[in-house]
Amino acid sequence: MKTPLSGKTLPELSSFVKELGEPAYRAKQLHSWIYVKWAKSFEEMTDLPVDLRAKLEEVAQVSLLKLAHMQVSKDGTRKYLFELPDGKFVESVLMSFNDRESLSACVSTQVGCAVGCTFCATGFLGFTRNLTAQEIVDQIMCIQRESGKRVSNVVYMGQGEPLLNTEEVITSIHTISKSVGIGCRHLTVSTSGIIPGIKRLAEEELPIVLALSLHTPDRETREEIVPISKKYPLPKLMEALADYADVTRRRVTIEYVLLAGVNDTDEQARELAQLVRDVPCMINLIPYNPTESPDGITPYKRPSMKAQQRFKHLAESTGKTVTIRLERGTDIDAACGQLHNAYTK
């Protein structure tokens, strides 16, 4: 197999050119062609000698991932399905906001997911394997090469639980900030609440945003909709979040998918406000995006606008900032796992 270069760090590129018997400065040239000029082929790398380009053509390839399918939504959101070298697939999304300059890429960290959230299309797939740091980074580079647009923010919110693949996620964060050129402050890692992963991430003291997919303040409902939460009790999870905010000096984000009749009652809104009271955080409400399970059933419904606003108002009672997330790509399969499921059906 040819060696894919996009997604590699500068030291990794240096080892690669050394093995080829080339001088060390060639690594910097390759690094610049990949990360600054977003080259799609070795042919474009015109300051490399012709015989080196021919050699690279034989032993290497620019991209690790292959674009298998893409959907573009009316609002400009682009959803990508990438094929990995072993024939597996992962999804990434590019969200554009017409009113803002910034572009956010949502990346996957695993093929499938073991957490099994009942409202998530990826949860239906089960877990296959972890992605490597290079596979995570190349999703962003592929998006930039395909769209010709600079990604300004990255959210680790695609397929998979990032903190069940913590070491590769941490390595990818370092590569994104050093090579891709997107600062840590523009990176968000979203977890379903894996306490050892939160602690490990805190050790790195990276100024990234940590988001917790909480989805309900009551234990019973949470264990039902986020089955892995049985392992990580809520009080301990809140403690880990408060410690994380303390070490990194950054507010965490509480993500809350609103499911009609499941977690949108007045009592749950008030309990939510109490639960996160001592955690430096803001709360992001996400109205549910209907997802079909493999048997064709849509298990949940989105609450009405009025119910969403009421929940927001009650959740604000202890003074936390509460927002309702702007929806992207609802006319395409933009919830994680949906494109994969539709494509591989």
Ligand code: SF4
């Ligand atoms: S929401 Fe995230 S953690 Fe839960 S099953 Fe889906 S991919 Fe996994």
